[in-house]
Amino acid sequence: MRIQWKARVDHLLGQAESGGRRPWRKSNEFRDNDFSGADLKHVSFRGGVDLNLQRFPVGGKRFVVQSGEAALSQAWAEVQGWPEDEYKSRAEIVLEGMFDLVRGGQKQLLVEKKRISRKLSEERADGLASIFLRFAQ
Numbered sequence: 001m002r003i004q005w006k007a008r009v010d011h012l013l014g015q016a017e018s019g020g021r022r023p024w025r026k027s028n029e030f031r032d033n034d035f036s037g038a039d040l041k042h043v044s045f046r047g048g049v050d051l052n053l054q055r056f057p058v059g060g061k062r063f064v065v066q067s068g069e070a071a072l073s074q075a076w077a078e079v080q081g082w083p084e085d086e087y088k089s090r091a092e093i094v095l096e097g098m099f100d101l102v103r104g105g106q107k108q109l110l111v112e113k114k115r116i117s118r119k120l121s122e123e124r125a126d127g128l129a130s131i132f133l134r135f136a137q
Contacts, residue, residue: 030054043110046101051108061112063136068102068109071135075116075128082124090119091128111136 030045031053040062045051051064065071076095082088094116098109111132117125 040112044101045108045110046104046106048105048107051110056110061114063111063113063133065109065111065132065135067135068098068107071109071132072099072102074134075131078127078131087120087124091116091124094118 030049034055035043036055036057038057040057056062056064072095076092076099079088079091079095082091101109109132113125113129116128116132120128
């Protein structure tokens with residue numbers, strides 16, 4: 001089914017696996033959704049949703065990271081080189097949540113710069129964002 005989203009989308013969870021709620025099927029087909037005209041807030045994809053089969057707003061705040069695991073590994077290594085302070089702890093919490101998505105089967109990540117840089121210094125936020133941008137489509 002093709003859906004075109006043009007309004008604010010708040011708290012959407014796109015999940016490829018059924019999560020046991022529907023035992024008669026093992027997966028959900030999540031494809032051909034057009035979010036390019038939507039205002040996305042708190043949107044997450046889990047369990048192997050192919051983000052290349054969706055359309056998202058171009059440029060700006062969000063981008064699709066093609067290899068979530070590789071990007072997260074580099075971001076984690078970067079953060080481990082930071083001094084032991086509140087910024088490091090905050091970044092680790094955000095990255096651990098993203099690692100959970102990858103461990104759950106999500107290979108690509110929809111990354112929002114504001115989310116990964118929340119409560120970080122501008123220099124550290126820019127450093128993390130640049131790592132994820134290297135893996136973006």
